[in-house]
Amino acid sequence: MKVNEDALDNPVWNSLTDTHFNECIDYGNVKFYKTDYAPFGAFINSEDTSAPIEKHSQLIKDFFIVGNKPKIPEHFKPLIRYVGLQMMLYNQLDIPIKEEIITLNKAHYDQLIDLVELVYPHFFKAKTNTLGTYYGIFKKGELVAITGERFQTKNFIELSAVATHPDHTGKGYATKLIAHAANTIFDKGKIPFLHVDQTNLGPIALYKKLGFTVRREMEYWKISC
Known part of the structure; x- marks a missing residue:
């Protein structure tokens, strides 16, 4: 239905x-x-x-x-x-995940913030990670890639903060984290969606390749006094 x-x-x-x-x-x-x-x-x-x-x-x-x-x-x-483009995923992703994906907790907080400040600083605040569940991939004890959940309603959960350390891009970590997070949202009985700036062509191409479809444009109005 x-x-x-x-x-x-x-x-x-x-x-x-x-x-x-x-x-x-x-x-x-x-x-x-x-x-x-x-x-x-x-x-x-x-x-x-x-x-x-x-x-x-x-x-x-x-x-x-x-x-x-x-x-x-x-x-x-x-x-x-x-x-931004609001994009939806309507079916679970059948993607093999050979990397170990860790559900992040308080013990990982400092590493999470360090990675966010390096590659995704603009919208992330001190408690953003508590709005949902965050996942990460570690290499030699270093957190190298993350994604998590942000806006949530009764039926939907937004995927957010898809970020990879610059030294570890091109290895498919984002794909695996998105698949894991999205399938977990489906397992909760909800539907995953996300927002991405319309000029961010690389991520948009990845999301479309994974099966996300554009639902609508979404305006963000930056306010400064």
Whole structure:
């Protein structure tokens, strides 16, 4: 039976009102992740979003609204628009995984943060890894590749932070981690999806090769006061 995908039209809002309710800062018609979890927020109608955005700017310097263009205070810097592709996977991946994949825990935190800061620093905060399960591949005790879960609703889990150390690219680690993470999401009775910047052609080609399909474009609005 096909699952209704309407929740993915506003994934941040629906994540914050569902699985990540406890990680939400609630400004009424605008909601944000707590700043040590993620720099993202969303809104649900055309009411003026300026006042909530003004309040949130006192907690974090730069942040994003995901979805429709928000209204911001006049004294803020102009909005910067990014466009991402929201991609879906509807079937489990039949990919042999010969690498040992480790479910990361608190003992791996420092190595996780070091790798993130090297290759994926922009959207990752101190507690982002607690929004879902993270997986890694180690070589000689060094964490060399990761992926994990971020936005979540009743029926969907987003794959995020697909990252490989520059010294270990081209070895298929990302493919194996995506397959493992996606199949684990299916085993939970949910559907995996992800977001990728439309200019990030290499990852887009990989995701399509694995069977992900583009569902829609998703706008990200960077806000700086």
